[in-house]
Amino acid sequence: xxxxxxxxxxxxxxxxxxxxxxxxxxxxxxxxxxxxxxxxxxxxxxxxxxxxxxxxxxxxxxxxxxxxxxxxxxxxxxxxxxxxxxxxxxxxxxxxxxxxxxxxxxxxxxxxxxxxxxxxxxxxxxxxxxxxxxxxxxxxxxxxxxxxxxxxxxxxxxxxxxxxxxxxxxxxxxxxxxxxxxxxxxxxxxxxxxxxxxxxxxxxxxxxxxxxxxxxxxxxxxxxxxxxxxxxxxxxxxxxxxxxxxxxxxxxxxxxxxxxxxxxxxxxxxxxxxxxxxxxxxxxxxxxxxxxxxxxxxxxxxxxxxxxxxxxxxxxxxxxxxxxxx
Numbered sequence: 001x002x003x004x005x006x007x008x009x010x011x012x013x014x015x016x017x018x019x020x021x022x023x024x025x026x027x028x029x030x031x032x033x034x035x036x037x038x039x040x041x042x043x044x045x046x047x048x049x050x051x052x053x054x055x056x057x058x059x060x061x062x063x064x065x066x067x068x069x070x071x072x073x074x075x076x077x078x079x080x081x082x083x084x085x086x087x088x089x090x091x092x093x094x095x096x097x098x099x100x101x102x103x104x105x106x107x108x109x110x111x112x113x114x115x116x117x118x119x120x121x122x123x124x125x126x127x128x129x130x131x132x133x134x135x136x137x138x139x140x141x142x143x144x145x146x147x148x149x150x151x152x153x154x155x156x157x158x159x160x161x162x163x164x165x166x167x168x169x170x171x172x173x174x175x176x177x178x179x180x181x182x183x184x185x186x187x188x189x190x191x192x193x194x195x196x197x198x199x200x201x202x203x204x205x206x207x208x209x210x211x212x213x214x215x216x217x218x219x220x221x222x223x224x225x226x227x228x229x230x231x232x233x234x235x236x237x238x239x240x241x242x243x244x245x246x247x248x249x250x251x252x253x254x255x256x257x258x259x260x261x262x263x264x265x266x267x268x269x270x271x272x273x274x275x276x277x278x279x280x281x282x283x284x285x286x287x288x289x290x291x292x293x294x295x296x297x298x299x300x301x302x303x304x305x306x307x308x309x310x311x312x313x314x315x316x317x318x319x320x321x322x323x324x325x326x
Contacts (some may be wrong), residue, residue: 010325011100012304015108017054020305025064027102029211030079034104037091041324043070043123043297044149044307046219047115047242052308053162058170065097068323070123072113074101074251082107090117092124092277094270099304101325109270111277114275116285121322127284127291128276130300133240133265135276139213141165146202148212150177151219152320153240154295159216161186163288166213169205171198171226183293195226202230203289210235210258215265228254236261238314297321 009027012020019255030036031183038172051058072092075085084107085091106279111124130153137157139145147154161168168189170181179187190202203209208233208237216223219241229249231237237260255262267273283289296319299307307321 007102009101010301011097011102013064014051014062014066014070016060018305018308020051020052020308021094022302022304023064025100030077030082033082033093033106033243034079034236035085035093035107035110036077036079036102036104037071037073037093038076039071039073039103039325041072041100041123041208041298041322042068042123043126044304044309044311044321044323045070045126047244049312050244051306052305053312063097065100065103067096067101068103069094069096070125071098071103071187072122072124072189076102077169084241085110085112087222089105092122092281094125094273099301099323101301108274109233110152110273113281114285117281121295121324122281122284122291123322124277124280124305125273126152127156127280127318128273129153129267130160130281131276131283132267132272133157133215133238135159135217136265137161137213137238138236139164139166143212144206144232145169145213146171146227147181147186148214148216148223148230149172149241150181151217153213154217155180155184155294155319156237156289157217157240158186159289161185161213167205169202169211171202174314176256177319180294180319191210192223192226195222198315199229206232208232212236213238215298219245221248222246223263224250226261231258231260233258234260236263238263238265240265242266294319297324301325 090113093105095103170186171190215225217239
């Protein structure tokens with residue numbers, strides 16, 4: 001086993017709502033059963049927006065590097081008892097402090113990135129999220145699929161569903177997002193500015209007005225309502241949006257009458273997340289999935305606030321931001 005060593009690292013720290021600093025911190029050796037990863041970058045996740053915007057239940061300052069969890073990089077130190085990974089291995093990881101130049105993970109939270117991906121950004125966690133949602137959606141050839149909300153997740157799911165042979169209708173408020181869904185293979189595009197009009201238009205693309213699979217990717221009451229309305233009798237309604245701003249109301253009579261299978265597709269089993277990362281690596285290497293089209297913006301660590309501002313505003317041409325470290 002190669003030697004371990006202490007080092008210093010730059011890390012972003014959320015000091016308060018919309019206030020982020022970058023600090024130089026000391027980075028310890030990995031503990032037994034851990035590796036330390038010199039991160040190349042981290043994806044910026046929509047689930048982190050509340051921490052940036054501020055909520056009454058958050059306390060500040062946050063720990064350095066949190067809540068970054070979409071990191072990738074190269075192992076630079078290996079703890080005792082780790083045999084499956086070595087210094088120099090390039091990996092994607094599941095972690096929680098990845099808005100920094102270093103983070104730690106155990107072997108069960110790592111996936112090796114093969115030489116075919118050298119030099120390319122690879123935020124494994126959000127790709128794993130898409131793979132896990134796709135698996136639980138049980139999409140197959142010939143099915144009709146409506147995807148409500150096209151961001152990085154919705155666009156990736158569009159590509160996966162089309163690859164499976166499904167006919168996909170994409171719904172979004174943003175013209176650019178719909179263009180990206182079309183690039184990913186969607187057969188029809190529907191604007192979501194007016195939910196009533198969107199429902200009417202989307203129903204025109206299926207014989208009975210209902211879809212076999214509906215995936216909600218927004219995380220809002222309005223999007224959930226639209227998704228439920230589009231589900232056919234005995235359909236599968238998949239909740240992929242991250243609903244974190246309070247309670248939701250559902251029309252349970254409608255859900256009962258149609259016999260809907262309702263799936264909360266947020267995975268909480270680390271083993272399934274690692275499986276999803278590996279599946280994503282395999283698909284990308286085989287050329288069956290191209291995620292780089294969807295990484296539209298890059299920022300240095302010092303501009304993490306600008307990355308969150310772009311995520312909140314979603315300007316034209318924006319889909320997913322990455323923070324990259326030199």
